[in-house]
Amino acid sequence: MGSSFLQANSLALWLFSLFALFTFTEGEKLLVIPQDGSHWLSMRAVVQKLSEKGHEIVVVAPEVNLLLKGEKYYKRKTYPVSYTQADLDIGFQKFSRNLFKKVSFPFTIFQEYWNNMYIINLFFENCESLLKNREIIKYLEEAHFDALFTDPALPCGVILAEYLFIPSVYFFRGFPCSLEHAICKSPNPVSYIPRCYTVHTDRMSFVQRAINLFANSFETTLFKTLYNKYQDIASEFLQRDVHLPTLYRNGSIWLLRYDFVFEYPRPIMPNMVFIGGINCEEAKSLTPVCPLIITMKSDISKIDL
Template sequence: MASFSAEAGKLLVIPSDGSHWLGMKSIVEELGRRGNQVVVVFPEASLSMGPSEQTTTLTYPVNYTKAELEANLADQLNTILSIDISTDLAKFQSFIISMDVLPMFILRNTEGLLFNKDSMKKLQDYNFDAILTDPFEPVGAITGEYLSIPAIYMLINHPCGVDTLASQCPCPSPPSFVPRFFTGFSDKMTFHQRVENTLMTVFEAFLCRKLFAGTDELASRYLQKDTTYKELLSHGAVWLFRYDFTFEFPKPQMPNMVQIGGINCAKKGPLTKELEEFVNGSGEHGFVVFTLGSMVSQLPEAKAREFFEAFRQIPQRVLWRYTGPVPENAPKNVKLMKWLPQNDLLGHPKVKAFITHGGSHGIYEGICNGVPMVMLPLFGDQGDNVQRLVSRGVAETLSIYDLTSEKLLVALRKVINDKSYKEKMTELSAIHRDRPIEPLDLAVFWTEFVMRHKGAAHLRPAAHELNWIQYHSLDVIGFLILILVTVIFVTVKSCMFCFRKFFKKTQKKKKE
């Protein structure tokens, strides 16, 4: 750990569920270890959130259960598996599905905390210096605003680019090289892709208004002022982005945006004796790691069979996080596990490939350890994530909808046997790990900075204080046009006056 001054502060943490919590947990624990008083608040029903070391945990009741959350997730997965995501329309459909179900639980969770008077009173009494929250769910941002404490937002990206809008970055993201969400395009697009990307830009605006309508209404109602989620987020002091530019396409940043991509990679341990024996078992052929993330450990039987069939035909051994039905004659080179130490396995010298859904944590563990990937995007931003690696020549992607053992075999053999994948990945990994300061240290530094200085006002562009007309200089342009028109008008009138005088004189003379 770096040696900045460790003045203890009081930090409120309101994380978001699912894999989001994994990214935040290590920062929160490090902040606690450094002597800060860290209070982590989450709902009683959640997919993955739980107590963390060196912190205090507070929970509040919500009007749904963990079972309901899980059922919802399974429903979503089934829908995804039944959509041919390779077409534009389907891509869009999957976007709508994700966006439609999510807000419901998100709003119920938000109301669960905000309207729980006891909890809110307790939080107020703590007198926190700052809040660290994931703006994927609005519960943290609204609570921070209610408590009038500066906010540190931690995320990887935000649907609809609310992060960019809220930071008042005067950076238009031209559709010519900035791919839109859920298009799955890279930053180098064909003409056809650019047309689609431009159309998506227009459509996005409508969709996003719908997506945040509930949040805007709830925030306004609770804070008793007319506001929007975007406006709340624009008060953020510092944004911690869980990416760097070995993954994300280079794009402009505001001074209060900090890149902390690859934050969990450093934590690596040795394998158990049993695992070590298994992965060494295939000798020089090495092994393959396969997971679909912390939220998906099952697949329909037919789909699972395609995987087993492909694995039967490769010389590598396979470690698969899988709890679904197993066919009778499952191949011997496959080891099924309920949970697997993903980063430890990816750091093993014999690993040859990583089959992943393209969640950001897995991607960074892959980059960090330099392992080529076969990617099967499921939902959310995964389709876009995947494209970022495919365009760098370090991964192949397949659609889970029409996956067959043949397709999987082709992709797997490609990333394992074609040396360019490993070479490019090794280079990307070297660049990723070559940094002046560890991302965890950076995240801790900026969180403590906000606590020490009660915000980060010096990083806030003056644009925040301008209204729409002023920002775009419309008043100035109007004023200059007015002057120009006046000058032209006066000049023309004067000329006409002179001309008439002269004309009259000439006529008079002629008459005479």
């Protein structure tokens, strides 16, 4: 199990590096629009790897953030936002506490909704500040980036890729309720694939399938509720009516940070790639002392038996 995760980790970095080598043959410019928090930890490893390949990388981040600090392997462009560091810290603390509360279905749906809304509203202010910052937008226009690398959990990077008319690579764990499959029109049969919060397996009774159907209808409503504001600001920024799922479908490659170890197997689109192993740190060799301790504990347990 461990070796397969490590192989997947290496494969994910190799895959994206290979894509970069063939797409940016002379070490071209890559624009990165990340999401703050734990989302950035996995993306940062890929950004570092691409920098080592000779690509010029610019990360655009808000001045108020948790983990989006400057690093030597990329250039960071910042912009002011309307909220404070205290607002951000409080929001993430509430989000973390609520995330581990155990409640039964269907109350999990409402908990998920309220848990996400505060953070999403905060990050909407972040996105709005970026798109209305003429200095940053002018810089992005004149920089002539070759591609955009973004975490599309929230669509600010997706909107910018459309505006700059450059190919985009998505890198994320997925939308609430695995809505990436619905957005990309992947086959997603309700009778077989359990919907979020139901805790069903792929073998469901008639009643469970009825509940699954109800949860499925809720997923579309959830997406519209969570992302409706972004559709409005996208239309304003792009100066035309836009359909947010259509913007998402313009992504060139979807790098999904999960795999079928924890998810149900399902058909996917050709531009969707599972890279679940990238979440795992590379294992280090045990020191000479560790095997000795393990052996001693094993011997003691045998004596106890």
